[in-house]
Amino acid sequence: MINNIKSIIIILPAIVCFSSCKKTEYSFGNIKTPSEISITADIQGASASSPAGDGSGNVTITATATNAITYKIYFGNGDSVLTSSGITTYKYTILDTNTYTITVNAIGTGGATSSLSKQIKVYYLFPIPAAIDNALTNGSSRSWKIAKDSAGNFGVGPITTFTSDWYKSGPNEKPPCAYGTTVTFTHVATNNISVSVDNQGSSFLIGAATAFYGQSGGDGCYPVTTGGAQTLTLGTDDFSGANSSNSTGIQITVPGNGLVGFGTGATTYEVLYLSSRVMVLRNIGSDGNAWYQILKAN
Numbered sequence: 001m002i003n004n005i006k007s008i009i010i011i012l013p014a015i016v017c018f019s020s021c022k023k024t025e026y027s028f029g030n031i032k033t034p035s036e037i038s039i040t041a042d043i044q045g046a047s048a049s050s051p052a053g054d055g056s057g058n059v060t061i062t063a064t065a066t067n068a069i070t071y072k073i074y075f076g077n078g079d080s081v082l083t084s085s086g087i088t089t090y091k092y093t094i095l096d097t098n099t100y101t102i103t104v105n106a107i108g109t110g111g112a113t114s115s116l117s118k119q120i121k122v123y124y125l126f127p128i129p130a131a132i133d134n135a136l137t138n139g140s141s142r143s144w145k146i147a148k149d150s151a152g153n154f155g156v157g158p159i160t161t162f163t164s165d166w167y168k169s170g171p172n173e174k175p176p177c178a179y180g181t182t183v184t185f186t187h188v189a190t191n192n193i194s195v196s197v198d199n200q201g202s203s204f205l206i207g208a209a210t211a212f213y214g215q216s217g218g219d220g221c222y223p224v225t226t227g228g229a230q231t232l233t234l235g236t237d238d239f240s241g242a243n244s245s246n247s248t249g250i251q252i253t254v255p256g257n258g259l260v261g262f263g264t265g266a267t268t269y270e271v272l273y274l275s276s277r278v279m280v281l282r283n284i285g286s287d288g289n290a291w292y293q294i295l296k297a298n
Contacts, residue, residue, distance in 0.1 A: 032067040034106035037116040039063050041102060055125030055191075057092040065106035065114065072107065076100030076120075095235045095253075097123045126235045128191050132250055135274045137187040144279060146261040147296040148172050148179040154262065155292035159284060162246040162272065164292045174262075177221035178204035183260055183295065185232065193234070195252075197226040197259055208287035209265030213257055224263065230255040237270050240282075247272050247282075261293045 040062045045054020053059075063071045063086040071086045077100060081088050092100065103117045136142060147153045149171045155164025172179070181199040188194050203226075207218035215222040233253040242249065250271045254260060258267025265286030272292075273280040279295045 031110040031112050032108050033112040034065040034068040034108045034114045037063065037065040037068075037104060037106050037114055039102060039104050039116055039118040041118065041120045043120065043122060050123070052097045052121045052123035055123050057122060057124035058089060059092065059120065059122060060087070060089045061102060061104075062087050063104040063106065063116075065104075067108045068106040069109065070107050072105040074103040074105075076102055092122045092124055093236075095124055095126060095233060097121055125191060126233075128193065128234050129250075132234070132248070132271075132274065133187060133193060135276050135279075136185040137193060138276065139187055141184060141186040142276075143182050143184045143298040144295040145182055145298060146179050147278070147294040148174075150294055150296070152292070153294045154178070156285075157290050157292070159288065159290045161290070162242060162282065164290075166289075174204060175221055177202045178262055181259070181261055182298070184229075186229065188231075193232045194229045195232040195254055196229040197254070199224060199226050199259065203259055203263050204261075205263040206265075206285060206287070206291075209263055209285055212265035212286055213263055224257065224259060226259055227256045240270055242270065242272075248274055250274075261295060264291045266291075 042060040043053040044056045044058040046052065061073055063073060068086070070082060070084045072080060072082050073088055074080045075090050077092070077094070079090070092098070099119055099121050101117050101119050103115060106114050151170055152164060152168035154169035154174060156167045157163055157165035181197060181203060184196045186194045186196070201223060202221045203224040205213055205215065205220065205222050205224070210217050210222065213222065213224050235251050237247060237249050237251045248271045251268055252271060253268045260269060260281060264283060266283040269281040269283045271279065272282050277297050281293050281295070283291055285291045
């Protein structure tokens with residue numbers, strides 16, 4: 001009898017241990033892969049005459065699928081969002097008209113996924129701040145020239161800083177062609193500024209950029225055609241690393257060969273400072289350096 005009791009005592013803990021160590025099993029139920037995916041893209045302001053939209057860049061994307069629990073939507077520019085409704089509104093902010101490939105991953109039970117892609121064209125027009133428009137154009141038209149009497153009217157430095165650390169020109173240091181160009185900004189309409197560059201037939205070019213303008217040689221004056229009035233493109237500076245302490249955060253892109261004062265092989269300029277009388281521009285030249293110019297309103 002005593003032996004039987006001992007056997008029961010030994011066996012019972014083993015049963016308890018076995019029961020407590022039993023693995024809990026989970027189940028997703030029936031795994032259903034999403035099907036019948038559809039994507040619609042409602043581009044704000046799109047019409048027969050303006051299929052890429054009104055320039056706001058806003059697009060409402062709607063994804064649907066059978067057996068989908070959630071949706072991962074990729075906007076075609078590196079951004080994405082996860083949404084259970086399949087509906088999201090996104091603002092594209094790359095200037096002008098661009099093509100994007102939207103991809104939707106419809107996700108079902110157990111992570112089962114089906115995908116569908118759709119291409120769209122979206123037009124984005126940067127909303128020009130009123131203060132920038134007024135300073136550039138005076139509400140109608142304003143002309144600018146290189147500030148020849150100011151030290152540092154030409155300058156160059158590394159791309160890692162926002163000052164002309166390597167070289168600053170003295171007043172009237174350059175040849176006359178460097179100071180003869182007149183740049184005129186004109187207010188055409190809301191969100192529309194034109195630019196006209198009159199270089200009197202020649203411009204000062206840095207040697208590293210002469211080929212960009214169809215010339216060859218070192219620093220100096222060269223015949224360059226600038227063209228007539230053209231639409232100025234404005235946007236935000238998202239790449240240079242500037243902040244409010246050293247820049248307005250605005251970039252301007254000049255059509256054609258991009259000349260403003262002197263030629264460095266660039267067409268886009270960062271506006272570091274702007275008032276009704278003085279403008280300081282920075283751009284990255286063909287040589288990979290940061291070039292600066294100071295302009296004064298006539």
